[in-house]
Amino acid sequence: MGRLGYRQLTGMPDISTLRDRSKGSGRGGATAKQVREPKNWRPFLLLIPAFVVVSFFFLAPLIDVFYRSISDPTLGVQNYVWLFTTPTNMVVAFRTFATSLLVTVVCLLIAYPYAYLMTVVSDRTRNMLQLFIMLPLWTSILVRTLAWLVLLQDTGPINGLLEAVFGIGPLPLIRSTFGVALGMSQVLLPFMVLPIYSALAKIDKRLLPAAANLGARPVTAFFTVYLPLSRPGIFAGSVTVFILGLGFYIIPALLGSSKEIMMSALMYQQISGFLMWGHGTALGIFMLATTIVVLALVGRASKGTNLFAGRGK
Amino acid sequence: MRNHNLKRQLNAIALGGVATILMAGCAGGTETPPVADRDLGTPVAGVVADGVFDGVTLTYAASGGIFQDGQRDAAWDPFAKISGATFLQDAFDAGKLKAMVDSGNVTWDVTNATQFDTARGCGTLYEEYDYSQVDISRVPEGTITDKCMVPNILYGLVLAYNTDAFGDNPPTSAADFFDTKKFPGKRTVSQSPYVDPQTVEFALAADGKNVNDVTVADIDVAFDKYRALGDDVIGWTSGSQAQQQLESGEAVMGLVWSGRGYGAAAAGAPVAPMWDEWMIMVDSTAIPKGVKDPQAAFAAVNFYLGAEQQARMTELTSYGPVNVDAKPKVDATLETWLTTEHLKTGIAPNIDFWVENYDALSAAWAGWVTGS
Numbered sequence: 001m002g003r004l005g006y007r008q009l010t011g012m013p014d015i016s017t018l019r020d021r022s023k024g025s026g027r028g029g030a031t032a033k034q035v036r037e038p039k040n041w042r043p044f045l046l047l048i049p050a051f052v053v054v055s056f057f058f059l060a061p062l063i064d065v066f067y068r069s070i071s072d073p074t075l076g077v078q079n080y081v082w083l084f085t086t087p088t089n090m091v092v093a094f095r096t097f098a099t100s101l102l103v104t105v106v107c108l109l110i111a112y113p114y115a116y117l118m119t120v121v122s123d124r125t126r127n128m129l130q131l132f133i134m135l136p137l138w139t140s141i142l143v144r145t146l147a148w149l150v151l152l153q154d155t156g157p158i159n160g161l162l163e164a165v166f167g168i169g170p171l172p173l174i175r176s177t178f179g180v181a182l183g184m185s186q187v188l189l190p191f192m193v194l195p196i197y198s199a200l201a202k203i204d205k206r207l208l209p210a211a212a213n214l215g216a217r218p219v220t221a222f223f224t225v226y227l228p229l230s231r232p233g234i235f236a237g238s239v240t241v242f243i244l245g246l247g248f249y250i251i252p253a254l255l256g257s258s259k260e261i262m263m264s265a266l267m268y269q270q271i272s273g274f275l276m277w278g279h280g281t282a283l284g285i286f287m288l289a290t291t292i293v294v295l296a297l298v299g300r301a302s303k304g305t306n307l308f309a310g311r312g313k
Numbered sequence: 314m315r316n317h318n319l320k321r322q323l324n325a326i327a328l329g330g331v332a333t334i335l336m337a338g339c340a341g342g343t344e345t346p347p348v349a350d351r352d353l354g355t356p357v358a359g360v361v362a363d364g365v366f367d368g369v370t371l372t373y374a375a376s377g378g379i380f381q382d383g384q385r386d387a388a389w390d391p392f393a394k395i396s397g398a399t400f401l402q403d404a405f406d407a408g409k410l411k412a413m414v415d416s417g418n419v420t421w422d423v424t425n426a427t428q429f430d431t432a433r434g435c436g437t438l439y440e441e442y443d444y445s446q447v448d449i450s451r452v453p454e455g456t457i458t459d460k461c462m463v464p465n466i467l468y469g470l471v472l473a474y475n476t477d478a479f480g481d482n483p484p485t486s487a488a489d490f491f492d493t494k495k496f497p498g499k500r501t502v503s504q505s506p507y508v509d510p511q512t513v514e515f516a517l518a519a520d521g522k523n524v525n526d527v528t529v530a531d532i533d534v535a536f537d538k539y540r541a542l543g544d545d546v547i548g549w550t551s552g553s554q555a556q557q558q559l560e561s562g563e564a565v566m567g568l569v570w571s572g573r574g575y576g577a578a579a580a581g582a583p584v585a586p587m588w589d590e591w592m593i594m595v596d597s598t599a600i601p602k603g604v605k606d607p608q609a610a611f612a613a614v615n616f617y618l619g620a621e622q623q624a625r626m627t628e629l630t631s632y633g634p635v636n637v638d639a640k641p642k643v644d645a646t647l648e649t650w651l652t653t654e655h656l657k658t659g660i661a662p663n664i665d666f667w668v669e670n671y672d673a674l675s676a677a678w679a680g681w682v683t684g685s
Contacts, residue, residue: 086676091685154499155562175547253550258504259684266683269506272408274675275434 062288065281072278079282089266089283093290096263099180099252100245104192106185107241108234111192115233118193119200133190141187145254148183149174152255175257183251188244192237199233235302243291263287351608358448358636359619361612367397369609374405375425378553380466380572383629384425388622392613400613407438407507410601414438419603422610423617425465428458429510431597432668435461440600446611451636452618453653458664462597463614466626467633469652469659470511470592473574475565476583487519487590490566491538493545498565501558502539504548504682508675510667511592514660515568518590524663529670532677539681548682559584570594575631575650586650593652593659595635627651 069079083089118129136144151158152173159170173179203226211221249264263283270280351365373389375381385402393400405424413419414437431439439461449463456464472490474483479496489496503512514524516535539546547564549555552573558564559577567574577584598617600610616622623634627641633653634641643651652659667674 086679088680088683088685092683149557150561153561153563254554257684258548258682261683265506266679269679269682272406273506273508274679275407275411276675277408277411 066285068277069281069285072281079278080286082279083282083286092261092263092266093286095260096246096287097290097294099177099184099260099262100242100248102177102181103184103188103245104238104242106181107189107192108238110185111189111196111237112230112234115193115197115200118197119203119205133193136186137190142250144187145183145251148179148186149254152179152182174255175260177256177260179255180252180260183255184245184248187251188241191240191244195236195240196230196233199230199236203229231302235298239295239298242294246287246291353446353608353612356446356448356612356615358451359616359622361392361396361616363395364397366609366612369396369398369606370401371398371422371606371609371613372401372403372420373423373425373613374403374410374421376552377404379576380630380632381425384617384626387625387629388617388619389613391622392616396612396616398609398613410438414602417603419601419605421601422604422606423613424599424601426462426597426599427507428462428595428597428662428664429508429667429671431462431599432459432664433671435459436602438602440602440604440607442600443607443611446608447615448618451620451638453635453637453656455661456595456635458595459597462599463618464635465596465598466630467635467652468594468596469571469655470509470515470568470594471571471574471652472587472591473559473567473569473577473584474587475559475562476585477562478565480583483585484566484587485589487515488521489587490515490568491519491542493542496566497545499545499547499563500542500566500568501547501549501555501564502568503555505550506682508671508678510674511594511662512568513674514662515592518592518660524660527663527666529673532670532674536677536681550682556580571650571652572631575647578646578650579631588655588658591652591655591659593656593661 070077072079114129114133118126121129150156153159154170154174156173158173162168162171173182207225207229208218208221211225212218216224246262247264248262249268252260252262253265267280267283267287270276270283353362353365371389371393373381373385375384381402385400389400389402392398403421405421405426407426407430410421410424413421426434426439435441441460442463447463449457452464453467456467472484472487474496475498476483478498482495484490484496490500503509513532513535514527516538517524517527517531519538520534522531547558549558549567549569552570555567555569556573556576559567559569559574560580560582562582571586574584574586598614600607600614604610618636620634620636620638620640623636623639624641626632627634627639628643628647631647631650633651648654
């Protein structure tokens, strides 16, 4: 009898089930279609634990959040009217998306060469490169951010060095978009490197010499052969970094000034500071909806690439 | 056959899922038995009878750090030891409190909130005090500002300055905070998610305005004063950040909680307070609405207000005692930061005005902390 393999889970017929089916069709004259039905739904039972967890801890609260946004303090859309008519909200929403986009681009520019390097070095070096990427993940984000704070502040070592060696006054390394982007990129980098690496590792290296053989210069070969093949990794990494970036709170609070504060701070303020849950939940739903729209647009742009499988076609 | 095994496994997983749902449903339904009224007699601040709260568990929720640790060591743990109760500590968050009260499942018994919080939430988020169960005869005059609180600590929003920068010519008024010619350098001011009316009042005081004559239009005037400082003003979003900015010299001046200024000075930073014009702050000890055992909560607060407990609390936290008989033994550094010595030059907040105009204030505050 056949093991329950990948093909069965995905509903693809494999040879062993086909053989079973031919045997089964002998019993009571059942058609092949009828026999296939029970074979296909049972694996979906495996989804029950995930479904339970997601519906209890994500879906139910999400519905509650949405309901509050249209019912607190009274039933109606007053919270959304407030949301769109308060300039602060729109300024901060725009800033949040812009910051996250900037961080995504920075991460991509750093991660791509790094991930490429990982595909060409020896196993030993690759393990080390991987360790360098994973190591920060094991350290508290708060500790790392406070370390940046100490390094970047006006009276910190970097500005001290700049002043002593080059004689330039304290640069705005902190309380600036630079500081926030630096801190966020450092935290989010692993989420870009890993998907890109897994995509690059699957690209057949012989394709580049093959392209050269057909007359392509290295740059052409890279942009017409290598880069398109790595698209799934780029999209997966960018989407992950972008979405995670939208929710950052502590880094903008510590490394930015009031002019870098992002949406999560606004929500926290409405929920815990002002106890305006209608406002806070409306902000949350607005962010979720906007993110879904952005994702849909990206999905359209990346048509034909598998966003999360990290599997080249 | 293997397929049968698989089927059994899948059934087991499905059953497990159902069991989890059922268990989750049951866990929420536990009811605590009603509490009998104990005869505790007339309360005396700082006193509780031996073993009277055996088996009772109380939870104090406050803002953490050495502040909450000090209060725990000075009052809550000794109360637990004598009365037989168990005292737990938790982190306070106003949003969490609202969630508890709304869902009718209140797990905190005593909390630390601001005067404005309790004035605003009295009767909805906070329980009214039964002052016959708490001895308030020794709390400083004027510190009970609504029916849902007794004072928790007496502290201040003070101008703290770097003595290396301004030691010879220190600031002597609220207006000096805004005078970047006479006092050049960066100054830090609250941009925390929590609205602080007294940050607004400080700016108005700098203009010579009496806080009792504040109008809604003054709110923008105050924030514009801070905005006019331009690049010379930086924000703090938490007390620890304020302290860090003073300690590192990042800010040569700051409008900070007195305890945080003291924290910087105690760590060796050249930081001193300006007492000529400062904002008196009183925090509330409040009891959440729907608390399970009000009698035990009142008794704990009554114990907290004892002279001995308050003296110890001040020694451990640097925040001023709320019992006039408290005689804390403090060193020279702490003495310079003790608000209780400078009440004459302090400005008390116009609480009624801010409770009434909270929406206008919170909208302006949201703009201030998001740089728009």
